[in-house]
Amino acid sequence: MAAGGSERFEKIQMPAAYRLVAEAIEREIVTGRLRAGEAIGTEVELGRQFGVNRSTVREGIRALEEGGYVSRGPDRRLYASLPRYSRLSSRMSRAMVLHEVTFRELYDATLALEMATVAHAVVNVGEESLAAMEKNIAESEAVMDDPVRLCELDTDFHALLAKAAGNRVLELAREPASLLFFPTAEMICRRLPEGAPRMLQAHRLILDALRAHDAAAAATWMRRHLVDWRKGFERAGRDLDEPVERVYARTLAPPGE
Amino acid sequence: MAAGGSERFEKIQMPAAYRLVAEAIEREIVTGRLRAGEAIGTEVELGRQFGVNRSTVREGIRALEEGGYVSRGPDRRLYASLPRYSRLSSRMSRAMVLHEVTFRELYDATLALEMATVAHAVVNVGEESLAAMEKNIAESEAVMDDPVRLCELDTDFHALLAKAAGNRVLELAREPASLLFFPTAEMICRRLPEGAPRMLQAHRLILDALRAHDAAAAATWMRRHLVDWRKGFERAGRDLDEPVERVYARTLAPPGE
DNA sequence: TCCCATGGTTTGTCCGACAAAGTCAATCGA
DNA sequence: TCGATTGACTTTGTCGGACAAACCATGGGA
Numbered sequence: 195m196a197a198g199g200s201e202r203f204e205k206i207q208m209p210a211a212y213r214l215v216a217e218a219i220e221r222e223i224v225t226g227r228l229r230a231g232e233a234i235g236t237e238v239e240l241g242r243q244f245g246v247n248r249s250t251v252r253e254g255i256r257a258l259e260e261g262g263y264v265s266r267g268p269d270r271r272l273y274a275s276l277p278r279y280s281r282l283s284s285r286m287s288r289a290m291v292l293h294e295v296t297f298r299e300l301y302d303a304t305l306a307l308e309m310a311t312v313a314h315a316v317v318n319v320g321e322e323s324l325a326a327m328e329k330n331i332a333e334s335e336a337v338m339d340d341p342v343r344l345c346e347l348d349t350d351f352h353a354l355l356a357k358a359a360g361n362r363v364l365e366l367a368r369e370p371a372s373l374l375f376f377p378t379a380e381m382i383c384r385r386l387p388e389g390a391p392r393m394l395q396a397h398r399l400i401l402d403a404l405r406a407h408d409a410a411a412a413a414t415w416m417r418r419h420l421v422d423w424r425k426g427f428e429r430a431g432r433d434l435d436e437p438v439e440r441v442y443a444r445t446l447a448p449p450g451e
Numbered sequence: 452m453a454a455g456g457s458e459r460f461e462k463i464q465m466p467a468a469y470r471l472v473a474e475a476i477e478r479e480i481v482t483g484r485l486r487a488g489e490a491i492g493t494e495v496e497l498g499r500q501f502g503v504n505r506s507t508v509r510e511g512i513r514a515l516e517e518g519g520y521v522s523r524g525p526d527r528r529l530y531a532s533l534p535r536y537s538r539l540s541s542r543m544s545r546a547m548v549l550h551e552v553t554f555r556e557l558y559d560a561t562l563a564l565e566m567a568t569v570a571h572a573v574v575n576v577g578e579e580s581l582a583a584m585e586k587n588i589a590e591s592e593a594v595m596d597d598p599v600r601l602c603e604l605d606t607d608f609h610a611l612l613a614k615a616a617g618n619r620v621l622e623l624a625r626e627p628a629s630l631l632f633f634p635t636a637e638m639i640c641r642r643l644p645e646g647a648p649r650m651l652q653a654h655r656l657i658l659d660a661l662r663a664h665d666a667a668a669a670a671t672w673m674r675r676h677l678v679d680w681r682k683g684f685e686r687a688g689r690d691l692d693e694p695v696e697r698v699y700a701r702t703l704a705p706p707g708e
Numbered sequence: 709t710c711c712c713a714t715g716g717t718t719t720g721t722c723c724g725a726c727a728a729a730g731t732c733a734a735t736c737g738a
Numbered sequence: 739t740c741g742a743t744t745g746a747c748t749t750t751g752t753c754g755g756a757c758a759a760a761c762c763a764t765g766g767g768a
Binding site: 224226253262277289293295299304307361367 | 469480482483506509513514515516518533534536539543545546552560563564567618620623624625697
């Protein structure tokens with residue numbers, strides 16, 4: 195045979211049938227011919243339409259299910275569906291951990307993302323968002339001595355802020371970093387007693403600034419809030435240039451749902 | 452039976468076996484016990500270990516394959532692998548399109564993300580990145596009359612910039628928006644003859660600023676570059692509040708690989 | 709009218725089988 | 739001796755059929 199690279203024809207390869215099945219169904223959804231919530235049909239029926247065995251259909255379905263394009267109803271039947279943001283975000287977060295990004299990368303990116311988010315929120319925030327954040331802060335005050343719960347609420351606070359910003363692209367862009375960044379606050383609150391109150395204070399002042407549509411104050415307090423995290427991180431004896439621990443990947447991405 | 456909601460015990464449900472298989476393998480990879488590139492074993496072998504049928508193993512594998520945690524080598528055997536960024540990004544982009552985000556959301560988010568990116572790039576840019584961007588600009592100058600190719604190079608330029616910034620979290624955060632944003636420049640270049648030269652000039656000036664580590668100039672030109680896009684978009688008669696067209700989803704996300 | 713039984717439908721899993729394609733080693737020819 | 743060819747072995751992709759469990763609707767009985 196001739197040496198590699200100088201052939202006239204490339205090797206022709208047939209995609210596997212299950213992949214064609216998956217792509218066909220995915221295309222229907224992406225192009226809008228199949229809308230979210232519509233029933234796809236039974237496995238046997240799909241097998242008949244595509245002219246393949248049920249096992250082959252099932253393998254295609256598995257791929258789509260993982261991608262979030264189809265899901266099972268309570269009756270276990272197949273319905274078209276749109277990929278959920280939260281799922282994509284946790285996958286990204288996991289990928290970041292597996293690729294061993296450092297806390298410095300996480301901090302720098304979060305700083306940029308949260309500053310942009312709060313700037314938009316100051317302009318676009320509505321009453322319901324203000325109420326939700328108010329509720330979040332009240333709940334936080336009630337669990338000051340529970341670092342785990344407190345950090346969940348911290349993550350939620352920033353997610354609410356992002357929703358208040360009214361920009362889903364930005365919201366989605368910040369979420370993967372956020373899911374890794376804010377949980378680390380738990381470790382800081384555990385080691386530094388002043389961590390939790392400072393966090394709460396920052397949240398409250400950010401909320402006040404939003405309510406007053408005061409962009410400068412909001413930016414100032416968000417920055418301080420994040421710089422606080424950094425100081426706390428370093429004071430807790432950690433190095434910004436360590437990679438994020440694998441542990442954080444395990445709590446993410448509800449594997450099935 | 453009792454009415455719903457007041458039962459003492461929740462319904463106990465067994466996850467499907469193929470899901471358990473997928474989760475078990477995924478866990479091995481996430482926790483690092485299985486490293487990327489390592490062989491997983493054959494389907495028959497896995498079936499033997501898990502005590503399930505080969506078909507069941509295959510369904511589990513499909514899910515993992517879609518998630519990017521395993522991949523097939525040239526010999527078609529199974530190897531552990533890490534989810535590729537590019538794949539996650541295109542999935543996010545597709546999801547944004549399907550959720551009908553508007554050009555305004557895209558523009559605002561891109562502005563924030565690219566400004567942050569260029570700010571980091573000014574500090575961290577290295578020789579290889581400068582060279583790659585130089586090459587990109589030279590190539591762009593050679594295809595000024597081909598909007599499609601030109602826009603690919605535009606997208607690439609900003610990706611190179613992001614790589615130059617040396618922050619993978621930021622790089623990953625900006626990519627989904629970027630994959631939708633820059634392709635729209637094609638439409639603008641097609642309608643406005645001054646579009647392409649202005650784009651090139653902006654790229655060149657940004658590159659010069661990076662080389663001189665001049666943060667102010669880099670920020671200025673990036674901003675102008677993006678504002679130009681916006682002006683072009685509006686001058687082309689488009690409305691920022693339209694949702695991004697479904698068409699853009701179809702060119703994304705190489706479905707299998 | 710309300711409850712339960714019953715049957716039909718669909719999924720999840722198993723078994724066995726085979727062709728295609730890849731791997732590896734031994735064999736044959738120059 | 740070295741390289742190409744052959745052929746056995748392995749593994750995947752697909753098929754067909756089978757069955758238990760879970761769900762749904764329907765109809766009969768209290």
